[in-house]
Amino acid sequence: MSRFLFSKPRVTALLCPSTIMAGPPNKRQKREEYKTSQREDGTAELPKKKFYRQRAHANPFSDHQLTYPISPDHMDWAEYYPAFISPEPNPVSESTAVPAAPSTPKKLTRQVEVADIGCGFGGLLVSLAPELPDTLLLGMEIRAQVAEYVQERVKALRVQNSGTELYQNAGCVRANTMKFLPNFFNKSQLSKIFLCFPDPHFKARKHKARIVSTTLNSEYAYVVRPGGIVYTITDVEDLHNWMVSHFDAHLSFERVSEEEQEADKCVAIMRTETEEGKKVERNKGKKFVALFRRIENPPW
Amino acid sequence: MSKLTMPYQCLKQCGNLLIAARGSTIETFNLESRSLVSSWKCPSSKPLVSETSAQEEVTAVESPAPAEAAPEESVIPPVKRRKLSLSETPAEENKNWKHNNKGKNHRQAAASTGLDSPAVIALAVTSNGHHVIAVTSEDKSIRVFENSYINLKHELKQLSQRTMPKRPCGLAITDDSSTIISADKFGDVFSLPLVFQETPIPSKNETPVPATTEADSVLFTPAANHLTVHSVRNRKALENQKRQAKPKPDSSGPEFEHKLLLGHVSMLTDVALHTYNGRHYIFTADRDEHIRISRGIPQAHIIEQFCLGHTDFVSRLCIPSTRPEILISGGGDDELLVWDWENGNLLSRADLKGHVEVVCHEHGKAATDGSVDGLKIAVNQIEWIMVGGEDLVVVGYEAVPALFVFQLTAANTLQHIQRIQLAGNVLSFIVNSEGVVVSVDTVHALFSSSEQRNMAEAVDVQPLSTFVFEDQRLVPGPAFEGAEQRHEVPAEELGRLGALLYGLENLRKREGDGRDED
Numbered sequence: 001m002s003r004f005l006f007s008k009p010r011v012t013a014l015l016c017p018s019t020i021m022a023g024p025p026n027k028r029q030k031r032e033e034y035k036t037s038q039r040e041d042g043t044a045e046l047p048k049k050k051f052y053r054q055r056a057h058a059n060p061f062s063d064h065q066l067t068y069p070i071s072p073d074h075m076d077w078a079e080y081y082p083a084f085i086s087p088e089p090n091p092v093s094e095s096t097a098v099p100a101a102p103s104t105p106k107k108l109t110r111q112v113e114v115a116d117i118g119c120g121f122g123g124l125l126v127s128l129a130p131e132l133p134d135t136l137l138l139g140m141e142i143r144a145q146v147a148e149y150v151q152e153r154v155k156a157l158r159v160q161n162s163g164t165e166l167y168q169n170a171g172c173v174r175a176n177t178m179k180f181l182p183n184f185f186n187k188s189q190l191s192k193i194f195l196c197f198p199d200p201h202f203k204a205r206k207h208k209a210r211i212v213s214t215t216l217n218s219e220y221a222y223v224v225r226p227g228g229i230v231y232t233i234t235d236v237e238d239l240h241n242w243m244v245s246h247f248d249a250h251l252s253f254e255r256v257s258e259e260e261q262e263a264d265k266c267v268a269i270m271r272t273e274t275e276e277g278k279k280v281e282r283n284k285g286k287k288f289v290a291l292f293r294r295i296e297n298p299p300w
Numbered sequence: 301m302s303k304l305t306m307p308y309q310c311l312k313q314c315g316n317l318l319i320a321a322r323g324s325t326i327e328t329f330n331l332e333s334r335s336l337v338s339s340w341k342c343p344s345s346k347p348l349v350s351e352t353s354a355q356e357e358v359t360a361v362e363s364p365a366p367a368e369a370a371p372e373e374s375v376i377p378p379v380k381r382r383k384l385s386l387s388e389t390p391a392e393e394n395k396n397w398k399h400n401n402k403g404k405n406h407r408q409a410a411a412s413t414g415l416d417s418p419a420v421i422a423l424a425v426t427s428n429g430h431h432v433i434a435v436t437s438e439d440k441s442i443r444v445f446e447n448s449y450i451n452l453k454h455e456l457k458q459l460s461q462r463t464m465p466k467r468p469c470g471l472a473i474t475d476d477s478s479t480i481i482s483a484d485k486f487g488d489v490f491s492l493p494l495v496f497q498e499t500p501i502p503s504k505n506e507t508p509v510p511a512t513t514e515a516d517s518v519l520f521t522p523a524a525n526h527l528t529v530h531s532v533r534n535r536k537a538l539e540n541q542k543r544q545a546k547p548k549p550d551s552s553g554p555e556f557e558h559k560l561l562l563g564h565v566s567m568l569t570d571v572a573l574h575t576y577n578g579r580h581y582i583f584t585a586d587r588d589e590h591i592r593i594s595r596g597i598p599q600a601h602i603i604e605q606f607c608l609g610h611t612d613f614v615s616r617l618c619i620p621s622t623r624p625e626i627l628i629s630g631g632g633d634d635e636l637l638v639w640d641w642e643n644g645n646l647l648s649r650a651d652l653k654g655h656v657e658v659v660c661h662e663h664g665k666a667a668t669d670g671s672v673d674g675l676k677i678a679v680n681q682i683e684w685i686m687v688g689g690e691d692l693v694v695v696g697y698e699a700v701p702a703l704f705v706f707q708l709t710a711a712n713t714l715q716h717i718q719r720i721q722l723a724g725n726v727l728s729f730i731v732n733s734e735g736v737v738v739s740v741d742t743v744h745a746l747f748s749s750s751e752q753r754n755m756a757e758a759v760d761v762q763p764l765s766t767f768v769f770e771d772q773r774l775v776p777g778p779a780f781e782g783a784e785q786r787h788e789v790p791a792e793e794l795g796r797l798g799a800l801l802y803g804l805e806n807l808r809k810r811e812g813d814g815r816d817e818d
Contacts, residue, residue, distance in 0.1 A: 060565060063809050070589070071608035071644075178565040179588050182606045202523050208486070214601070215488065215563025218594070222603040238523035251601055285527035297602055300579060300595060 044159040049121060052149035057199060058142040060178040060209050068180045075184060076105035077112065080171030081136055084108045112136040112185070115223075116194040117177050118211060120275055122150035122170075124196055126157060127273035129170035131265060135191075139172035140184075147174035178211065181219050188225035192266070195243070197276035200236040212243045214250055221252035224294040229256065233270050233289045235280045240288035247292045256291035264291070304752075304789045307763050308739035309801050311728040312432075314425035314447065317454070318730065318737060319432055320764070320783075323800075324417035326434060326445075328454060329780055331737075334766070336782025340445070340456040342417045342436055419800050422468065426477035431494060432456060433471060433480055437800070440467045442482060444494060460496035462556050470571035470584075479597070481561070483568035483584060491597060492558040520544040561600035564590065569631070569807065572617045576624045576642070583627065583641070585614035587807050591629055593641055605644045609637055613807040618682035620691055626712055628693060630679030632808050636695065638712050650706060650714035652695070653677055659702045659719065663746055678804040683731040684708070687769050692717075694736060696726040698804045701746045703729065703738060705774065720774055723761045724753070727801055735768035735777055741801060743789055749802035752794060 034051045058064075069075035078085050086107040114132065116125050119139030129137055141147040150172035157167040175184065198211040207213075212232070220230055230253065232243045247253045261267055271277055271287055280287055310321040317337070318329040324342035329335060418436035425432050432445040441463050445456040470483035473494070483489045522541045529538055566586035573596065574581045580596025581604070591607035591614055594600050612632030619627055627641040634653035639646060656677050681696040691708035703726055705718040722740050725747070729738035742761045745753040753761075766777035789797060 070611060071606075182590065182592075183608060187603075187605070200523065200528070213563070214560065216565065218562060218601050218603050221601075222606075236523060236528050251599075279530075280527075283527060283530060298599065300599055 044156055046156045047149050047152035049149065052121075052145045054143045054145040058176075060142065060176055064142075064176060066174070066176055066180070068175060068183045070183070072182075072184060072186045072189070074105065077108050077136075077171075078106040080138070080173070081108055081168065083165065083168035084110060084136065108136070110134075110136055111189055112138045112171075113190055114138070114192045114194070115140060115177075115185070115190055116196065117181075118142070118195065118198055119150060119172060120197075121146060122153050122172060123273050123275045123278070124194060124270060125150065125170050125172065126153065126167065127269050128266065129167050131269065133165065133169060135169060137170050138184075139170070140175045140177050141172060142174065142176050144174050147172055178216060181223060185223040187222055188228075190224045191228045193220055193224060193228075193230045194266075194270065195230065195232045196270055196274045197234055197280075198232075198239070200234065200239045202236075202238075207242075210239070210242065212246050214246050217247060217250040217253065221250065221294055226294050226296040228294045229264075230292045230294070231266060231270055231289075232291070233274075233277070233287055235276070235285045235287055237286070237288060240290065244290050247290070252294060252297070253292040254295055256293050261289065261291050267291070305742040305761070305763050306789050307724075307727055307742045307801065308783075309727055310420060310423050311730045311737060311739050312423040312425050313730045313732060314432060315429040317447070319423055319425065320739070321420035321423055321434065322763075323797075324419050324436070326420060326423075326432075326456060327783075328456060329782070331732075334778060334780045336780075337454045338456060340458070342420065344417050421800070422471050424471040424473050424480075426473050426494065427475055428477045430477065431459075431473075433473065433494075435468045435471060435482075437467060440464050442468060442471075442480060442492070444480075444496065462492065462496060462558075464490070469568050472571045472573045474573060474597075475575065481571055481573060481582065483571035485567050487564040487566050487568055487586065489561045489563065489568065489571060489582065489584060489600075490558045491561050491600075492556065496556060561597065562592075562594050562603075564588075564592065566590070567807070569613060569615045570617050572619060574619050574624065583617050583619070585617050585629065585631070587613045589614060589631075591617065591627070591639070591641075593644075605641065607637075607639045607641055607644050607646075609639075609646045612809075613678075613804075615804055615807070616679050616682045618684055618693070620684040620693070620708060622684075622686055622691055623708070623712070628682055628684070628708075628714070630682050630695065632676070632678050632804070634677065636679070636682070636706075636714055638708075638714060648711075648713040650716070652679070652697070652704070655704050655716055655719060656697060656700055656702075659700060659721070660747065662721070663701070676805065676808065678808075680726070680804055681729060683729070685731045685733060687733055688772050690772055692731075692772065694729065694731050696729055696738075698802055699725045699744075699747055699749045701725050701740075703736065703774075718773055720767060722765060725749075733769070735766060736774055737764060737766050737780075739763060740765055743794070743797060744801070749805065750795075750798050 031051045034048070086109045113135050114137040116137065116139045119125050119141050122139050125137055125139040139150050141150065154167055154170050154172060161167055195211055201207060201209050224230065230247070234240050234243070248255060267289060271289065277287065306322050308320045308322045312319045313331070316331045318331050320327045320329065326340045327336060328338045330337050418438040418441070420434050421437040422435040423432065430447060432447065434443045434445065435441070436443060441461050443461045444459045446459050448455050448457040464482060464484060466484040466486040466488070468482040468484050472481040474481065478494055480492050480494055481489060482492065520541060522538060524538055526535065526538065529535060561582065562584070564584065564586045566588040568584055568586050570585040572583040574583060582594045582596055582600055584592045584594070589608070589610040589612065592603060593605040593607065595602045595604060607627065607629070610629065610631055610633050614629055614631040616630050617627060625640065625642065626647065627639040628636060629639065630636045635649040635651055637646060638648045653675060657675060660675065677700070678698040679695060680698045683694045685692050685694065693706045693708055693714060695704045695706065701722045701724055703720040703722065704716065706714040707717050709715055722738065724740035724742055725744060727739040727741050729736055740761060740763060742763050743752060745751040762779060762783065764780045764783045766779065767774035768777040
């Protein structure tokens, strides 16, 4: 959890010469070697985090080199949830690996209903998947390396548990949800969204980059069905207050009561199973949880 | 030497008046007599030595709204200030920009080319025709004008000037002519009352800061604590931060009445208001291919639908009045899209690129122009009009010297029916049942947004051309008087003019932009 309190251009400038000479090529090379060996094996071995580390911050306003579907209907979910491919339509194109027409992706028997936005290394995702076996869960992560790690992790877990349905319902995409959430999900498609230990963006100037804001909450309200729940957890009290005040201010959400919150099994998992949650535990930090229910749109 | 006529970057019709923005001037023509009736010039704001002093000057001249002078300084976010401190003088700024030429920050370069007045970048008129609203670029201001007649002589009288937190890109006025909807570069949509009221709103700043007398309250209390930061370096930074003095409370926004309606995490390009089956809607388009349909005020926080299908930026939205159930959109794609917007369904696509290529060909220009990706087109205006019982849609492209007329068929498809060749690139146009008035670029070469045109041919080019409908076909119409006056365009302003007239292509995402820092 590297968090910027001050910008530190000078420090990085000092570090630069050494990193240019020795650092990245070596690291990149090792990473490449590791990944090709992984691919050849295709084993049940879990990926090693050290080969997937990436700077903890990504600029949500930059274009990156993202791939995202033109619309939810263009999204090909089949590669993420192969166990859920609907058997009925177009059984002919099964044999060829090349997707002939990307405009007609294979249908799944069910839709993604739970999104973990900013899933990081996927701790919550893999703990939640066995708990919600009938639901498709999607982790969404903006950092390419980290998203790839989660994909490998899910693959390995599926191999480890072959013969069972375990982890077939978990998937991960690399995505900038602040820009492209509606490209992945239709209106009212989701029943749960998790926002776990988001980047706190301490500086006031960076608050616009926070994952919760009055304007972004409208997009969460769009993809979450009435009755659905947005889960938030953070170890930064200031950010917790920010998230609570912004969801409270949004007319499409209401705060879930303390009792109901503590009765939710997802809350316990969110507290203990996320990578950040464990880290905060180790450092004896506090965790602030808040849940918000999507309420029905008023008539107009 | 240079006797180039300054072109009009933006046209709007207001009753029988044509409102035409020409650099930092707004000229008004009578559409019937086709003659110039009045002209308004944006007051000079001197090159940026210090932005704040320049702005104070503007408001001093402008005094109808003195209450605004105060917030302006505080409106400027810290980011901006830092940029300015990099280079004290405009000349230096220019140099800096050239040195680290990332080809990115065109605006900064534009601001340093010795411009003396903010240019008008958008116009809107109220449906009752009483008011004209203009956005001036460099000072990020929304200015409201009244069409006033003194001794039967028309005059645009500025009623107010309000500086927005970010530069507005799109404007719309509610049907009741009471509220301005402004969409900005940062993705936010604000509503503000048309008529600026002096009575200050209960300001956030005036909410009494809890009067604490404790000594330690002068110290900064960081949002982080030792439980939330772990690395040695960040711990150290935190310790330093705790010793710092508390920063002065920053006022977070302008102090006139305004309301945040909705926002995209993207640059907004257009905003349109629509009423259908008695319900109000706000349509917003952004650089990341989205068209969003939100409920109108006061439920603008509810998103009803997205129209997703563009593969490049969306730049213009158009809703035909005769068919309120459909939406036509265009942008950086090769096609125009027609939507059943209520359900987010794509109804039809109309090829545009082919028609533009024909124009290229006729001008002897290779359509590919040497570039690998081939011809790139960007829609800069879409207008609908009903003529003789037929729905016609007129489309203009950035840096293309032609207008294209389509017929909207009963099946909601667009059929190309006419192409009008012009003497220069189309900048803006208005359409009414009589015909079309189009602003033609007098300065730049055909198909170019930067190259200056040949002097000999430039002299004959009129900045305004007119066409009239004859059996649903457009034929050349009579010329405007008063538009041909020579407003000299100094050579050093050409760069700035290019940026003012041709901004859309910059919206396109470039390969390698924002690459991963991996």
